[in-house]
Amino acid sequence: MRAAMKRFIPLFLALLLTLQQPAPTTAVIEDVLDIIHVVKEVSTGILKAWDIVQASPLGANIDFPLMREKQKKVLQRLKEVTRQIDQTEEQHAEYVALAIDTVTSHMNLNAPMLAKMNDIGDTVNRISSRYQQMQKYEAHKDKLEMSTLVTFAEWTVSPNAHSVHHLMDRLHLTLFGSEEKANTTGTSSSSSLLAQLATSYEASTNEICNTQQSAQQFVYSLYADIALTELKAYTMMEFSWMMLRVYGKGNFTQEAELMRTDYERRTERTLKLLKDVMTRADRIVWRCDPKKHVAGVTYDEVTRLLQGYIENEVDLNNEETCRETCSFYQSTRSEGCYKDLYCARQPKCSGRLYNCQFVDSDMWVCPSPKNSTRRYEYIEYENGRTLGQRANCVRGTTKVDSWWRYLFWHCSYCFCMCDEQGLKSDRFFNLREAVSDVKRNRVVTGLRFVKKNRIFHLQIQEGELLPRGGINHTTLSWKPVENYNIFDRDVKKGTDYHTLSYESRSIDLDDVDTDDNSFVVTGVRFRVVGAHLNLEACYSEFDFKTGQLLQPEVNSYWKSNDNTDVSGDSKTRREKVSLSNADVSTRTITYSIPQSRHNQYIEFTNTGMDKDAAQSTVPFMDIQDVISNPPVPLSGIGIYYKGRNGYGGFLGPKIITYDFTPHVQVPKNKL
Ligand SMILES: *[C@@H]1O[C@H](CO)[C@@H](O)[C@H](O)[C@H]1NC(C)=O
Ligand SMILES: *[C@@H]1O[C@H](CO)[C@@H](O)[C@H](O)[C@H]1NC(C)=O
Ligand SMILES: *[C@@H]1O[C@H](CO)[C@@H](O)[C@H](O)[C@H]1NC(C)=O
Ligand SMILES: *[C@@H]1O[C@H](CO)[C@@H](O)[C@H](O)[C@H]1NC(C)=O
Secondary structure, eight states, X not given: OHHHHHHHHHHHHHHHSOOSOOOSOSOOOOOSTTHHHHHXXXXXXXXHHHXXXXXXXXXXXXXXXXXXXXXXXXXXXXXXXXXXXXXXXXXXXXXXXXXXXXXXXXXXXXXXXXXXXXXXXXXHHHHHHHHHHXXXXXXXXXXXXXXXXXXXXXXXXXXXXXXXXXXXXXXXXXXXXXXXXXXXXXXXXXXXXXXXXXXXXXXXXXXXXXXXXXXXXXXXXXXXXXXHHHHHHHHHHHXXXXXXXXXXXXXXXXXXXXXXXXXXXXXXXXXXXXXXXXXXXXXXXXXXXXXXXXXXXXXXXXXXSSEEEEEEGGGTSTTOXXXXXXXXXXXXXXXXXXXXXXXXXSOOOOSEEEEEEEOOSEEEEEEOOTTSSOSEEEEEETTSOEESOXXXXXXXXXXXXXXXXXXXXXXXXXXXEEEOOSTTOOOEEEOSOEEOOGGGTEEEEEEEEEEETTEEEEEEEEEEEEGGGEEEEEEEEEOOOOOOOTTSTTOOBTTTEEEOOSSSOXXXXXXXXXXOTTEEEEEEEEEEEXXXXXXXXXXXXXXXXTTEEOOTTTSEEEEEOOOOTTSSSTTTSOEEEOOOSOBOGGGOSSOOEEOOOTTEEEEOEEOOHHHHTTOSEXXXXXXXXXXXXXXXXXXEEEEEEEEOTTBOOEEEEEEEEOOOGXXXXXXXXXX
């Protein structure tokens, strides 16, 4: 009897971790967002193994060659099963920055939540180490005693407090709450730990910075961690029952059946809850401020759109008179240079002058270096008021004094806003479209602003779309932006690019999104609506299962928010985000926070007079990459404004990740 048993040991080890090559029956799972699919595949694989075991006679009277044949088939299944789990886990770990054990260290959780997360981490580790142990037995398969395996199997399925069976129960209870309790108290899924984690993730802006995941992606990766752990546990238990049965320890059909029902019920409940939490979790990914702002690397600027400029009244009209006050001149131009006074010592503003005002008669002006886009570092008036930040003046200050003409007329130096186009004024936005390579099944996966040839472009990152919403990592690339110059022949203002000016300097702040889950973003562009730059997204139809775009040349369309600041009723009318008297964006010492909502707009304007002598143009443009990790197709894109009160802030793109909720299907057919 004992000798007979011993002969069986290698067989069962092989059953656990086979030497045989797997039959290429099931497709290899490539994409990460596919845990649900893996769970289904693995469960089916295990059941097929059971069919084989069950068809064999029990205990002593075994037809050995036939048994061996069946074992072969079983172990092929198991090999596939463990391979799929391992592979999925590897990919999951590679792409997902935030696993369960790092949640505790990154997020600001309250004490009870922290305790629960620690508990979950502990359980996950215990199950994983048992799973590894199972895999380790392979190395020693010829030397192991049968009793070792039986003990392992018994331990795995036994009803005591340390068994895998119990650990699985506990894991589920901690994360999703008790089912009975939920039924009797009527508490909804929102009280589950998963929902609470989603909420605190959305609340902590830092989180999105660290992980580059939308809240929905975060919830899904947590779920994936748990689902993989449960799958390991389930696999161990199934094969333990099989093992015990083949070793003649009993029939166990009933036990395995019970456990399976348990697992099914739990999976069903988990998926329901997951779907619920995912529906409510937001899908936006934006980019927070870098640790250090670096010009040309993390941000760039529109320059010299409206800029503080000093001019004497005598030069503000073409009759060389001083009969008015500064504030009389709300829209004028520089008409001359009377007697070559201060006007001859500074570069003239050749554009229009707006909103002139009188500050004080006499002043010291500190001019900026020749290569700067500023005109003045600071201006110090005799009455003590200083515009801009007073510092050591490298080029030396110039004294500028107003004067009296006869006794009646004061020829004052006014402080105006200069709107001058020229080589130092970068104020262009690309209007050509940026579309992914749909012929090669590429879709948009990320966005960033870039300034090229003095023109701002919204650049797209594209990647190959794979089945079930996956993106092929190795294909990710930033599509080069159009390389043209505003002075090139055949390049037209208003068609190829937009020029900001005093009258036309607004940009719409929108989220362009779709509810139709069969479309993803394949392109972006700006258009001009009235005096506003307005964002448009191109959508193309695709098949979720195959990951193929469906005739994108035909099934694509552009979408945008057509509301304007004068349109319709107060509900649809665009709201202005006001920005005035702001300091230079990069001078803030705190992190910017998003300040705008969908259906708003903001005007590019000068910085504050006192803070910066109105020398810079705000908001600045955030030029950091906005991508998600893992990369996913997008259901939307947007432009938003972030900043802090008193500072110019930044404009940046955001992405809205594809909504996977409809594809989280609570299984109808039994596993
Ligand atoms: C809880 O309620 C659901 C549906 O209302 C039911 O299917 C499930 O069996 C109940 N669970 C328990 C443990 O009472
Ligand atoms: C094992 O148990 C199941 C259900 O209890 C029963 O249907 C089956 O016949 C049993 N198998 C053997 C070989 O005794
Ligand atoms: C201007 O030139 C100086 C010295 O040539 C250099 O240090 C500085 O970085 C330049 N500034 C800009 C804005 O190019
Ligand atoms: C991903 O892209 C690479 C390079 O184009 C290709 O070799 C590979 O087969 C692709 N993977 C999938 C799953 O399509």
